[in-house]
Amino acid sequence: MTRPPTAAQRRIIEAADPETGRISGSAAQLARLVVLKLAFRHPRPPHEHFLTPQGHRLRETAPEQAPPEHRPAASDGVFTARLGGEPGTAPSAARAREVRTAWQGLLEIRRMTNPGGAVDRPCAWERGRLAHAAALALEAAGRTPAGETEPGYRVTETPQPEAVAVHHVDPAALAACASALQEAGWQVSEHAAARGARYLLASPRRT
Incomplete structure (x- = not known):
């Protein structure tokens, strides 16, 4: 980046989806952020734009540095990964599309930031947001x-560094969660909890 972003560009960056880094703006604004290496255009349709790691770093520091009038307001339309227990979690076609887009954006972040462009294991961005x-x-x-x-899965933080717990009342569904995380590049082990319940301990795989 050759110079600091303008106020308008900063607002776009600050308003990015906190989970995927997806941004919205005019074609000219988005193209300029790409030139500044703060965003990239996804190669597959619908060719959405996402923050680069440099853009994410700027976004993470922007709220503290920006004047209060330029800080983005919270939006109910922002995508958020569901940890379990949230209200209004009934499956829907719209939610499925949002999840697919978020996952594709995350794979692109892996490709851009992991050594060798590996997409088969979590990246540093994920290790900073383990539960989500x-x-x-x-x-x-x-x-x-x-x-x-x-019933469904619940993801919780743990005292163990770089590990989250996954809970489910159904043993078969818990095993399916373990398989899903392993396929996504996580190391998973199953443990006994109180009263005979079982849970998963999951950590991002590094190699």
């Missing part, structure tokens, strides 16, 4: 997050 990265991998594989009362 694991949840996105599960939902993208067709696993169902728990609702407020409906």
